[in-house]
Amino acid sequence: MTSVVRSILAGAALSLAALPAAAEEKPRAEVMHWWTSGGESAAIKTFADAFDKAGGEWVDTATAGGENSRAATINRMVGGKPPTAAQFNTGRQFDDLVTQGLIRPIDDLADAGGWKKAMPASLVAAASRDGEMYALPINVHGQNWIFYSRDVLEKSGVAELPKTWEEMIPALTKIKEAGYIPLALGGQPWQERSLFNAILLQQGGRELYLKIYQDKDEEAVRSDGFRKVVETYGKLRDMVDPGSPGRSWNDTTALLLNDKAGIQEMGDWVKGEFTNAGQKPDQDYGCSIGLDDTMLMVGGDVFVFPKIDDPSQKKAQDLLVETMISKDAQVAFNLAKGSMPIRKDVDTSQFDVCAKKGLKLLQSEDSQVPVFDILLSASLVGSLDDVITQFWNNPSATTDDMVEGYVNAFEIEG
Known part of the structure; x- marks a missing residue:
């Protein structure tokens, strides 16, 4: 083998070795929700922008009307083609999906991020089933x-x-x-x-x-x-x-x-x-x-994360949770949405007089x-x-x- 051929082969090997890192795809997340009004669209865009900035690729699947969106989500999950994440209201709307084993528990992410203790206990309980957290609360709505x-x-x-x-x-x-x-x-x-x-x-x-x-x-x-x-x-x-x-x-x-x-x-x-x-x-x-x-x-919105075997989708779910619950994203989203942050440890000085009325009542269980x-x-x-x-x-x-x-x-x- 000539020295020229050896040099070409060596260069090719180095190029191939570099390919996985260079060609690694961004975590791609399809997010299903029903936020289609002007104010709602502005709010969900804050999450999308934050996710993209964090290195992900947000794919928006918006369906007008909560019942329509939830029905579409359930049909896809039961049919074996789930989205990366889907919106539900805080409460018992996703009980059947938990029972069927179709939703991923996120306690590992909550423990790693240390953010569960910053949430109102009542809303953590509403997102949990049998002691496991199956949904991510992202706001508090009055x-x-x-x-x-x-x-x-x-x-x-x-x-x-x-x-x-x-x-x-x-x-x-x-x-x-x-x-x-x-x-x-x-x-x-x-x-x-x-x-x-x-x-x-x-x-x-x-x-x-x-x-x-x-x-x-x-x-x-x-x-x-x-x-x-x-x-x-x-x-x-x-x-x-x-x-x-x-x-x-x-x-x-x-x-x-x-x-x-x-x-x-x-x-x-x-x-x-x-x-x-x-x-x-x-x-x-x-x-x-x-x-x-x-x-x-008191109510609000949550996102659930379907059980998916694909490692790239799990990575996207991890990044979604990390992004949505971050302090900066919580402030930006809830300012646009009109709701209050789910985290009690964020700076609420930018929130308006209406939100501050709600935040005051949230301080006491007897006022809610x-x-x-x-x-x-x-x-x-x-x-x-x-x-x-x-x-x-x-x-x-x-x-x-x-x-x-x-x-x-x-x-x-x-």
């Missing part, structure tokens, strides 16, 4: 917020937001008489339920809320306190506009943004729409937690309750949603109808 157009209230002669639902009815009547939509509501079951539960917590109180949803106490459902809540809820039917049925929450928020409606009850993800539109709290719009800022209904889909099975959530929406959409439905609907749903659940 779900009983009241948002209002300051301009509409002023022009309607409503000097300030009422502090009780009893006072709210005449205030909404004033707004209606002034030519505005009093109560902006998207007529979808989950939005109708959100409004009902906000009234239950504020008017009925924490004890009644927990007796019903945590204890499934039929006597509490038949109580005068619960009946009063149902009666108040029924009075609000006349305060929504004809375009309410089937309307998305963000299209409903647009009514406030454009000063066409007075008030919307909804989770604090609404703030993402205001932020995206350049509006500021206490200037363009107002915010209150359940009217009197005393009790927060879990959203009902953390406390109840998915099947019972569905049954109660049916009861609530049937009552709301049938003006002839009585308080007794709703009470008995709740009792029957509890009895069927067992």
Whole structure:
């Protein structure tokens, strides 16, 4: 062999040896979620940008509507073609997937990162099954917020937001008489339920809320306190506009943004729409937690990570968890989303006056309750949603109808 040939072969060998490092692919993560509104898209982009900056490649699979997105995720997981990660709400929506052994536990990553202890214990528990953590909580959402157009209230002669639902009815009547939509509501079951539960917590109180949803106490459902809540809820039917049925929450928020409606009850993800539109709290719009800022209904979002044999996908999942839970990503995401960071050890000085109200209530367990889909099975959530929406959409439905609907749903659940 000539020296020239030897030199060529040696050079080729060196080039081949260098190929794996040079050609190593970035961890590629397909992330399924339902964040498609303007504010939501801006929020999820902060995670995508952080993941790409950390050396990954984010592949976005967004499906409008939580139910649609979850159904698509479940179908793919059961069908053997799971994404790298998928969004669910904090709660019991992914129980069946855990039971079937389709979700990867992430305790090893939590222990290595040391971030579990920085999260509220109640939300860690909501993400865990039998002591193992199967989901990554990425935010804290308050779900009983009241948002209002300051301009509409002023022009309607409503000097300030009422502090009780009893006072709210005449205030909404004033707004209606002034030519505005009093109560902006998207007529979808989950939005109708959100409004009902906000009234239950504020008017009925924490004890009644927990007796019903945590204890499934039929006597509490038949109580005068619960009946009063149902009666108040029924009075609000006349305060929504004809375009309410089937309307998305963000299209409903647009009514406030454009000063066409007075008030919307909804989770604090609404703030993402205001932020995206350049509006500021206490200037363009107002915010209150359940009217009197005393009790927060706590929920949020999580990501689950399907069990996948492919080592490259496991690597991508590891990087996703590390990225999403990092302090910088937590601040950036939640500022855009309108929610509060899941970590208690991040700098919240940049958060607005609304978020600071929520952060204050998060300091005490006595100032918060879990959203009902953390406390109840998915099947019972569905049954109660049916009861609530049937009552709301049938003006002839009585308080007794709703009470008995709740009792029957509890009895069927067992």
